Amino acid sequence: MSELLKIVEEEYNEARAKFPSFKSGDTINVHVRIKEGNKERVQLFQGTVIQRKNVNTNGETFTVRKISSGIGVERIFPLLSPSIEKIEVLRQGRVRRARLYYLRGRQGKAARVKEKINVKH
Template identity: 40%
Template sequence: MSVSLTSSISRPDFPTVSVGDTVRIGVLLVEGNKERIQYFEGTIIAIKKREGKQSLRVRKLSQGIGIEKLFLLDSPKVVSVERKKITKVRRAKLYFLRALGGTKTKKLKDQSWKLKSGSQKS
């Protein structure tokens, strides 16, 4: 299941992503009177699309502890989405990765050569 993030609701600079891809998402944070962009890099384990609203659930391991975040792509706080790695999966939702350890998640089939050949939409 792949989702084109270039619909009329989403911004056109977001690439097409699918479940299993490794992405780097930039979120705008306001601290006092300063603004900065915080990046979260992880594997997409679920994509939801309903009524024009799209969301990505991204999971990463930080010091052996799994962290999941839900990103609403229609939010103005989401500044950028970068596709870092493409993997081939056979499921629409990768919730089984929660039970696996960090090394077993590396068994997802890497297809990063597709990124280098120019199939990514910038």
């Protein structure tokens, strides 16, 4: 039984390796495959990661929030979903908590997350 678990964990780690590391507060681009009839296309979903759930398990998900025409839109993506083609990290955010639900009640400048500045010594 433990051999089967090891095989599944190895496959999971290989699948996770194709995505960059990101955390809540980061601004990311998620390239999502969308099927319309018999055609398939890639659509970008750009926004701020407000949470990651079940990190380091097979059922890991992350929630991305963006403002579209003045309305907040949130999408929950399973990390190992076959519909996710690519994830790009655009900016790293400087936040002090793992769940950024407080962004839901904010608008405009108040809804922004400060950018993390990497200082190399």
